[in-house]
Amino acid sequence: MWLFLTILLAVSHHALGTNPGLESVITQKALEYAKQVGASLAQEQLGGLAIPDITGSISIFPFGKVDYSLSGMHVVDFNLPEPEVGFAEEAGVKIGISGMSVAIHGTWRDRYHLIRDSGSFDLAVYGLTVSVLVGVGSDSTGHLIVSSANCDASVADLEVTLHGSTRWLYKPFTNKIKDLAHKQLNRKLCPMISEYIDGLEPLLQKINVSYQYDPYVVFEFPLIHPPAIGTSNMEFDCKGEFYSVEHRKEFPFTPELFQLHDQNHMVSVGLSQSSANSAGFAYHSAGVLWIRLTDSMIPKVSPIRLNTTSFESFVPELPKRYPDMLMLVDLFSSQQPLITFQPDNVTAQAFGSAKVYVILPNATLVPVFVLDICVSFSAKLFMSGLKLTGSMTLNNVSLNLASSELGPFQTKSMENVIRAGIHLVVLPKVNAKLKRGIPLPATPKVSLVNPVLKVNQGFVMLATDISYSP
Structure with a gap:
């Protein structure tokens, strides 16, 4: 009897909104x-x-x-x-x-x-x-x-x-x-x-109801009310929200109401669209979504370099004022990324600003212009064994001049170069990793059996059987 109760609990083991961001059903x-x-x-x-x-x-x-x-x-x-x-x-x-x-x-x-x-x-x-x-x-x-x-x-x-x-x-x-x-x-x-x-x-x-994903973000999933117990299942509604560790802010949207209906598997877990978006909000609030790009980071095969000479075709005034000088770019998020769950498809939009500098011979950084960037991707996600696999495609890239110390210039040609770079460099690396698969987090003594991932309207669901090894 004692052992049976212990195993039962091990198996069932998952400003508050009225709807859960994370839901689990046994x-x-x-x-x-x-x-x-x-x-x-x-x-x-x-x-x-x-x-x-x-x-x-x-x-x-x-x-x-x-x-x-x-x-x-x-x-x-x-x-x-x-x-x-x-x-x-x-x-x-x-x-x-x-x-x-x-x-x-x-x-x-x-x-x-x-x-x-x-x-x-x-x-x-x-x-x-x-x-x-x-x-x-x-x-x-x-x-x-x-x-x-x-x-x-x-x-x-x-x-x-x-x-x-x-x-x-x-x-x-x-x-x-x-x-x-x-x-x-x-x-x-x-x-x-x-x-x-x-x-x-x-x-x-002692069971944690929060998990620090990395030094910047923590995921909190306490029960928001007692489990709902029916005649054939038990439902656990959890908060399911990401927070910045250093700059904690409540996500400004309430999770969408969704319902798990799978009765063919032992356990199913659903993550709402709002819960996923709270991760982007947390990282944006933490101020860690930025990178400084230098010419040494550009692939050697690229015909476009981060120097004023190479940018002459995009910004003719640039090499005239700063001939043959290196450049760098501070790329940072201007607002939180947005994720949309639709049947069998995930769409992600990233919004950023690129602040471009010229590096003077004395190492002084001179700001020359700022670009607003919006990039949209679509992804198909699948389960292959115990790994998350899939593929990603580029939907759109838009580039707009936010401000300039060199006067106005057209950004269309630069936009085409960025689009080509994503197709030729970024997507092949991402899709190669997705093809190899990303292992799901392991739980001691409990493994997943024939897990199935399904992207639905407003939420994504993982349904699986489990195996316990003492």
């Missing part, structure tokens, strides 16, 4: 798999399981008080029927085991006045039945919480066989031990189960 199929894993682990670990010693005294008519101890107890055999698991609507997860039997062997000792005796014993428990409702909710920090909402447990019968030399005390002592064990088991089973479930709380509190 289905009955996941519970059935958790049941199999839990039963398998129980088969491995229940055999030889040690049981705490029991000491006490009992009154046996007509002898009076007899002190006893039961020690060295361990499970030597057991029969574990297949558990029943399911969702209890608006409550939690129900777990039932019926007809379990356990065989235990140990050592007994007794003392009656000056008489002492000892031996071994065998205890057989029959018809062990347990029915538990595990309540599932969330706390104020967005962590998952569980509780024993209801429990019913009983032992139908048991047998005790003592092996020893106290013949005259044998039968009454055996009967007393049997009655005592029967009452204790029926009385303590549910408190033991509740204690175990309550003991999971510190473990759940």
Whole structure:
């Protein structure tokens, strides 16, 4: 039972808006798999399981008080029927085991006045039945919480066989031990189960509800309300928003409402368009979306160099004022990038400004003009095994002169060069990486089985089965 509950929790493991940015759903199929894993682990670990010693005294008519101890107890055999698991609507997860039997062997000792005796014993428990409702909710920090909402447990019968030399005390002592064990088991089973479930709380509190992706951005995914529990699945609605570590700002848009409908896989996870865009907002807020381009960074095969002579065809006035001098470009985001999810397609737009400088012989930087740039891409994303693959194409490039120290000039020819550079240099590198595939993040002991990625209107969904390796 304990192991099964642990596996169940491992499998289900995911200004606040009313809609989630990240949503996860586990289905009955996941519970059935958790049941199999839990039963398998129980088969491995229940055999030889040690049981705490029991000491006490009992009154046996007509002898009076007899002190006893039961020690060295361990499970030597057991029969574990297949558990029943399911969702209890608006409550939690129900777990039932019926007809379990356990065989235990140990050592007994007794003392009656000056008489002492000892031996071994065998205890057989029959018809062990347990029915538990595990309540599932969330706390104020967005962590998952569980509780024993209801429990019913009983032992139908048991047998005790003592092996020893106290013949005259044998039968009454055996009967007393049997009655005592029967009452204790029926009385303590549910408190033991509740204690175990309550003991999971510190473990759940240790599960992170935020992940620092890199030094600049953190992804936060606390539950925004208790899980929604239906008759065939459980839904976890999480915040799912990226933040700048140094310059925390709330994303100014509420996530779009979306719903995961996949019931064929154990687990499905959906990320909203707004959640994805909050990443661009976070990076833009952090001020890290910029790069300084120098001539040494331009591929040697490029006919266009970052010097005033090479730019004569674009800006005729430039080499006249600054003949044969190197240039550099500070390229930075002017607003957050925008991502759009449409059926089977992802569109990304990047907005930036390019501030162009001439490097004087004394290394002084002289600003000469500023360009506004907008680039749009489309991407197709797929799953290949356990890797994210796909391809990217260029939709459009627009270039406009924002300001100039050299007077006005046309930017169309420069725009064509940038477009050609993206086609010839940028896209081949990006598509080569996408073709090789990007491995999905690994989770210890849990691997994905036949994952499927689907881009929908306003959100992207990953549906998968899982495999647990202890």
